[in-house]
Amino acid sequence: MPEEILIRALTGFSTRNAWKVIALWAVLGIALSLLSPILLARVTQSQSGDFLPGSYDSAAALRIAEEKFGVKPDASTVTVLVARSDGKALTPADQHRVEAGAAKLAQRRVIMPRTEDDPPFLVPDHSQTPRVAPAMVAPDRSFELLSVELIGNSADEGVQKVYRAFRDAARTLFAEEGMRTGFTGGMADTVDTADSHKAAALIGNILVMGLIVLLNVLVFRSVLAALLPLIAVALIGGAASGAVAGVATLTGLKLDASTPGLISVVLLGIGVDYLLFLLFRFREQLRARPEQPARAVAADVAGRVGNAITSAALTIVAAFATLGVATFGQFRSLGPAIAIAVLVMLVGSLTLMPALLAAAGRKMFWPSRALRREPRPGLAARFGALVARRPLTLLAASVALLGALAAGMAGIRMDYGHDGGGARTPAAATAAEISRALPAGVSDPTSVFVAATDGSTLSVERLDGLSHALAQVEGVGQVGRSALNEDHLAARIDLYLTADPQSQQARDLASGPVRATVAAHTPAGTTAHVGGTAAIFADISTAVDHDLKIVFPVAAALIALILLLLLRSLLAPVALMLCVGLGFAATLGAATLLFQHGLHRPGVSFVLPLVLFLFVVALGTDYNILISDRIREEMQRPGPARAAVARAVRHTAPAIATAGVVLAGSFASLATTPGSEQVAFAMALGIMLSAFVLSMVLVPAVAALLGRSLWWPVRPGRSADHHHAQHGAAAPAPEPTPERISIY
Numbered sequence: 137m138p139e140e141i142l143i144r145a146l147t148g149f150s151t152r153n154a155w156k157v158i159a160l161w162a163v164l165g166i167a168l169s170l171l172s173p174i175l176l177a178r179v180t181q182s183q184s185g186d187f188l189p190g191s192y193d194s195a196a197a198l199r200i201a202e203e204k205f206g207v208k209p210d211a212s213t214v215t216v217l218v219a220r221s222d223g224k225a226l227t228p229a230d231q232h233r234v235e236a237g238a239a240k241l242a243q244r245r246v247i248m249p250r251t252e253d254d255p256p257f258l259v260p261d262h263s264q265t266p267r268v269a270p271a272m273v274a275p276d277r278s279f280e281l282l283s284v285e286l287i288g289n290s291a292d293e294g295v296q297k298v299y300r301a302f303r304d305a306a307r308t309l310f311a312e313e314g315m316r317t318g319f320t321g322g323m324a325d326t327v328d329t330a331d332s333h334k335a336a337a338l339i340g341n342i343l344v345m346g347l348i349v350l351l352n353v354l355v356f357r358s359v360l361a362a363l364l365p366l367i368a369v370a371l372i373g374g375a376a377s378g379a380v381a382g383v384a385t386l387t388g389l390k391l392d393a394s395t396p397g398l399i400s401v402v403l404l405g406i407g408v409d410y411l412l413f414l415l416f417r418f419r420e421q422l423r424a425r426p427e428q429p430a431r432a433v434a435a436d437v438a439g440r441v442g443n444a445i446t447s448a449a450l451t452i453v454a455a456f457a458t459l460g461v462a463t464f465g466q467f468r469s470l471g472p473a474i475a476i477a478v479l480v481m482l483v484g485s486l487t488l489m490p491a492l493l494a495a496a497g498r499k500m501f502w503p504s505r506a507l508r509r510e511p512r513p514g515l516a517a518r519f520g521a522l523v524a525r526r527p528l529t530l531l532a533a534s535v536a537l538l539g540a541l542a543a544g545m546a547g548i549r550m551d552y553g554h555d556g557g558g559a560r561t562p563a564a565a566t567a568a569e570i571s572r573a574l575p576a577g578v579s580d581p582t583s584v585f586v587a588a589t590d591g592s593t594l595s596v597e598r599l600d601g602l603s604h605a606l607a608q609v610e611g612v613g614q615v616g617r618s619a620l621n622e623d624h625l626a627a628r629i630d631l632y633l634t635a636d637p638q639s640q641q642a643r644d645l646a647s648g649p650v651r652a653t654v655a656a657h658t659p660a661g662t663t664a665h666v667g668g669t670a671a672i673f674a675d676i677s678t679a680v681d682h683d684l685k686i687v688f689p690v691a692a693a694l695i696a697l698i699l700l701l702l703l704r705s706l707l708a709p710v711a712l713m714l715c716v717g718l719g720f721a722a723t724l725g726a727a728t729l730l731f732q733h734g735l736h737r738p739g740v741s742f743v744l745p746l747v748l749f750l751f752v753v754a755l756g757t758d759y760n761i762l763i764s765d766r767i768r769e770e771m772q773r774p775g776p777a778r779a780a781v782a783r784a785v786r787h788t789a790p791a792i793a794t795a796g797v798v799l800a801g802s803f804a805s806l807a808t809t810p811g812s813e814q815v816a817f818a819m820a821l822g823i824m825l826s827a828f829v830l831s832m833v834l835v836p837a838v839a840a841l842l843g844r845s846l847w848w849p850v851r852p853g854r855s856a857d858h859h860h861a862q863h864g865a866a867a868p869a870p871e872p873t874p875e876r877i878s879i880y
Contacts, residue, residue, distance in 0.1 A: 140443055143486060147438035150487040151431055151494035158495060161488040165371030168378025175381030177292040180391045187465030192675040193651065197667025200585040204626035212290050215579040217318035217566050218310055219279035226277045233313050234280045235270050240309065242268035246302045248294055262294040266302060274573040281578070290323045291393035299323050318566030320579050328561035333808055340808035347801045348408055355794055357504035361415055364492055369407035372484030376403055376477040383476055391473055392466045394812065399477045405802035406478065409795040410445045410485040416791045417441050418493050419501060430497030438490035448758040449482040451698055455754035458691040464679040467746060520785030523833065524778040527840035534834045538718045544725030549732060549739030550680065552643065552673040575613030577633035582646050582668035584629040584654055590661035593624040598659055603629055605657040611635060611645045637669040640738055647674035680742050687746060695757055702761060705847045711838050712764065716756045719830050720749055723822035731814055741814045748818050755799065756826030763788050763831045767839045768847060777843035781836050789832055796827025
């Protein structure tokens with residue numbers, strides 16, 4: 137086939153020119169690794185509202201804020217609490233000192249701290265003079281709030297450095313006046329959470345790297361085989377991140393702040409998986425062909441395994457391509473980002489990894505002596521025999537386990553707030569202190585933006601009716617004075633809700649009674665839209681519900697089509713899709729049981745079902761394709777179908793188990809990323825279920841029960857079985873020769 141010829145040509149070139157290919161990847165990987173963090177910071181945005189289509193009400197409110205009030209799209213508001221250190225109420229003199237301090241801060245330029253390793257031409261200078269203004273005084277005069285506006289993406293490390301510098305300067309200034317300070321808001325919460333997770337992230341990364349090295353040492357008994365996967369994946373991953381950032385820069389694609397971290401974890405997991413596939417087959421072929429040069433063996437192995445790796449990678453790419461039909465921009469941008477990264481990893485798997493095998497040769501497995509002898513049948517062989525002997529029992533047990541977990545989806549709710557796991561950061565403590573004296577929404581108000589449509593100017597009196605009606609809405613704690621823009625063609629009315637702006641109660645309030653009141657009392661000749669965090673997440677909820685109804689069936693149909701083309705069967709794709717569908721339901725149910733019912737969270741993260749569906753279904757399908765392909769290969773030989781299943785499990789189980797643990801460990805490391813705990817747990821569990829339950833138990837059990845009928849309308853080995861049946865003899869079931877052993 138043309139694609140097989142192309143793959144063999146690519147892998148053959150890489151093994152013949154091993155050191156040149158390694159040198160090229162080293163240069164690309166190191167260079168792009170240095171550039172990618174800077175480029176990614178420029179193409180990421182942290183404002184969720186910017187991902188909404190313009191047809192949504194909160195998106196229209198954002199446009200008015202930007203066009204009429206000069207609100208910067210990347211502006212972040214920080215609320216500063218200033219109180220007396222002795223806990224007493226603020227006196228008029230204290231309030232004067234607070235406001236004088238605010239004026240000083242508003243005149244000071246905050247210089248972005250730099251290190252000697254930051255090249256000025258690569259690291260943008262985010263130094264700025266923040267806008268600082270008094271906001272309000274608590275009714276009991278226990279504190280005064282200041283509003284601070286900083287410009288820049290809150291996910292950008294340089295902007296975070298500016299915030300830290302401002303925070304330290306404000307603390308020092310007010311401390312000299314006998315005042316204490318607290319900081320809250322999106323930027324403050326992001327920085328506090330990142331600081332509190334810094335040590336955990338480092339430990340998590342070390343544990344994942346240690347897990348990969350330990351597994352490879354246990355499996356291959358080799359130093360090089362343990363370390364080379366990490367080095368290779370690091371180089372390819374650096375190039376992939378740079379490619380994603382470069383394409384996003386050229387096309388204007390905006391990424392969510394969590395996307396770069398997700399890409400890194402995905403590349404680490406699948407990259408190590410692909411190299412494991414190569415290493416297992418390389419070791420088998422070196423054992424079978426001791427007289428053949430290692431470079432020739434590497435070329436042959438890379439050519440054979442390249443087909444499986446290409447199929448696996450393209451399955452992931454195709455699954456994420458379905459996000460192109462999503463309306464929510466955060467989903468729509470995730471698709472091409474993951475697809476580009478996986479394609480780069482595919483190219484690296486077909487070039488750098490074969491080159492490393494050719495360059496290392498038999499030294500790849502030093503000091504192990506495993507190349508000198510064939511291994512004896514072990515646990516995998518015994519397990520394969522068990523599956524073949526008792527398929528119905530294992531099938532029933534697997535379905536019962538997955539069904540019990542899937543039942544956890546009963547009553548599932550989506551959580552559109554920040555999944556911070558209830559962490560008590562300084563920003564959260566400040567917000568709690570504010571909410572004890574003022575409405576919870578004071579630091580993050582819901583805003584109604586009014587724009588004239590008849591060319592007339594607006595006045596505060598003209599908006600009094602709307603303001604009065606909003607003040608009567610239950611759940612609105614306070615209504616701010618109408619603020620007009622310079623030409624009086626637009627106005628903003630801030631609503632301070634009594635509910636936490638991140639809560640479901642606030643979202644229901646903004647999307648329900650508040651919008652209904654605005655629609656009923658908008659002055660003639662004007663249009664009004666509701667914005668703010670609560671309104672934005674209410675609209676995101678609607679967009680996500682719409683996208684899930686479209687993306688799920690499209691992705692399922694596309695994956696089924698890929699299975700149909702790869703397996704050349706009508707029944708096998710149906711069986712595999714049912715298996716991965718049950719695995720997806722079990723994983724989502726387990727996450728719901730743990731986080732919503734067990735830990736009493738508001739619900740599961742709104743991105744979880746879609747990300748889980750794409751990753752678990754796509755990656756789980758990869759493992760299922762690999763075991764199914766080996767089962768079909770074994771069934772093409774004469775003999776009972778169940779014996780073929782036993783041999784397939786024996787030869788594939790070690791590689792699938794190792795790859796599954798590595799990939800699950802990679803996803804588990806996401807738990808150290810703020811707000812990603814649910815995704816980390818669910819994806820790690822989903823991969824483990826896919827590897828150990830679906831691929832090693834459920835699919836082989838189904839194959840053992842259905843036999844060669846699984847491949848209908850083509851039944852491999854049918855003629856051989858018929859021939860032996862006519863002569864009254866059992867078909868032989870010899871072990872496969874080394875040349876016919878699969879990639880494992």
